[in-house]
Amino acid sequence: MEQQKIIEFQASDFEAAWENTPTLVNKKAAEFRLCYICKYHLQKNLAEHLLMNHDGFNWTLDLINAKKPFLQPDNYIAVHLNCVPNRRSLDSRKQIKRVLKTPWKFDESWIEDNSVIDTTKN
Numbered sequence: 001m002e003q004q005k006i007i008e009f010q011a012s013d014f015e016a017a018w019e020n021t022p023t024l025v026n027k028k029a030a031e032f033r034l035c036y037i038c039k040y041h042l043q044k045n046l047a048e049h050l051l052m053n054h055d056g057f058n059w060t061l062d063l064i065n066a067k068k069p070f071l072q073p074d075n076y077i078a079v080h081l082n083c084v085p086n087r088r089s090l091d092s093r094k095q096i097k098r099v100l101k102t103p104w105k106f107d108e109s110w111i112e113d114n115s116v117i118d119t120t121k122n
């Protein structure tokens, strides 16, 4: 059996992934981004490496092009933990380019529906 390679990413790698992730027009890019797979928002403070509980809403670092799995910051992107197995192709460069062309908005009704406190409003 082939041994699985475990890669340990640094906090700076997660930062790089976040910076490459599509933004939302009505939210601070430092706090919210868009998951290009499910088109649902990602919340910065729910980074997998910062939390003990591994919930599907947590985001993690994934490779944009996993066909040529270069471990370089420009190949990192943030996606939901749950969405990693749902990516359409091993090379998501085209899909991400298309997603970036569209202005994405955070759905404010989501907050009411889920009774979550919006920490961005003071």
Ligand SMILES: [Zn+2]
Pocket (backbone or CB within 6 Å): 035, 036, 037, 038, 039, 040, 079, 080, 083
């Ligand atoms: Zn997602």
